[in-house]
Amino acid sequence: MKKYKLVAGLFILAIVAVIGAVAIPNPLSTQILAEAKYRGYLPYSTDEAVTLAYTRCTTCHPAEKMLKYCSRCGPPFIVVTHSMKKYTELMIQKGGNFKQFSDAEAIAIAQVWNGLVGNWEPDWGSKDVHKLLQGDEALIRLAETPIEKRPIESALKNKQAPGSHKENREIIH
Numbered sequence: 001m002k003k004y005k006l007v008a009g010l011f012i013l014a015i016v017a018v019i020g021a022v023a024i025p026n027p028l029s030t031q032i033l034a035e036a037k038y039r040g041y042l043p044y045s046t047d048e049a050v051t052l053a054y055t056r057c058t059t060c061h062p063a064e065k066m067l068k069y070c071s072r073c074g075p076p077f078i079v080v081t082h083s084m085k086k087y088t089e090l091m092i093q094k095g096g097n098f099k100q101f102s103d104a105e106a107i108a109i110a111q112v113w114n115g116l117v118g119n120w121e122p123d124w125g126s127k128d129v130h131k132l133l134q135g136d137e138a139l140i141r142l143a144e145t146p147i148e149k150r151p152i153e154s155a156l157k158n159k160q161a162p163g164s165h166k167e168n169r170e171i172i173h
């Protein structure tokens with residue numbers, strides 16, 4: 001009986017320690033939470049996703065590249081995000097100090113640029129988009145998710161990134 005109490009006590013103590021490490025803001029909890037989100041265990045909030053998009057996508061070129069991108073420029077952002085993962089892979093292979101985009105990051109970031117700059121996936125047809133995504137399962141899953149069921153993109157759909165010329169496809173069609 002005493003043994004059980006001890007085990008139960010230790011168990012509770014361990015839970016309290018974990019909650020404490022995560023719930024009380026400190027450098028460790030910040031790191032744990034960031035890693036959990038990077039791995040997709042916890043969702044990115046809309047604000048976090050926007051910050052992520054602006055920081056992660058500006059390590060090789062300025063934000064202008066995204067802000068000035070348009071439906072006449074090339075494929076939709078979901079495909080661009082996949083291409084940027086490829087570029088990142090290539091640069092890492094060449095010895096560059098870059099962090100590869102996780103699936104969770106790519107999904108969050110594609111939604112941010114779709115929401116803030118424009119989403120022209122409907123103009124491309126899902127077959128073309130699938131082909132261009134080259135087996136990138138996470139982004140294919142996003143492509144198959146209706147736009148109104150993408151939480152970050154929905155939250156941003158009435159906003160516009162400063163410096164962009166947002167193309168509002170919903171109104172045009």
Ligand code: HEC
Pocket residue numbers: 056057058059060061065066069073074080081084087088091098109113
């Ligand atoms: C590892 C470096 C790297 C990172 C990180 C990166 N890019 Fe790029 N990006 C490039 C390179 C290289 C090009 C090609 C340059 C060119 O041709 O203008 C490019 C070009 C682009 C273009 C212009 C494409 C076109 O057809 O005009 C867009 C839009 C873009 N990037 C968006 C993004 C987004 C969104 C992210 C974040 C998901 C991102 N980039 C992160 C390297 C990177």
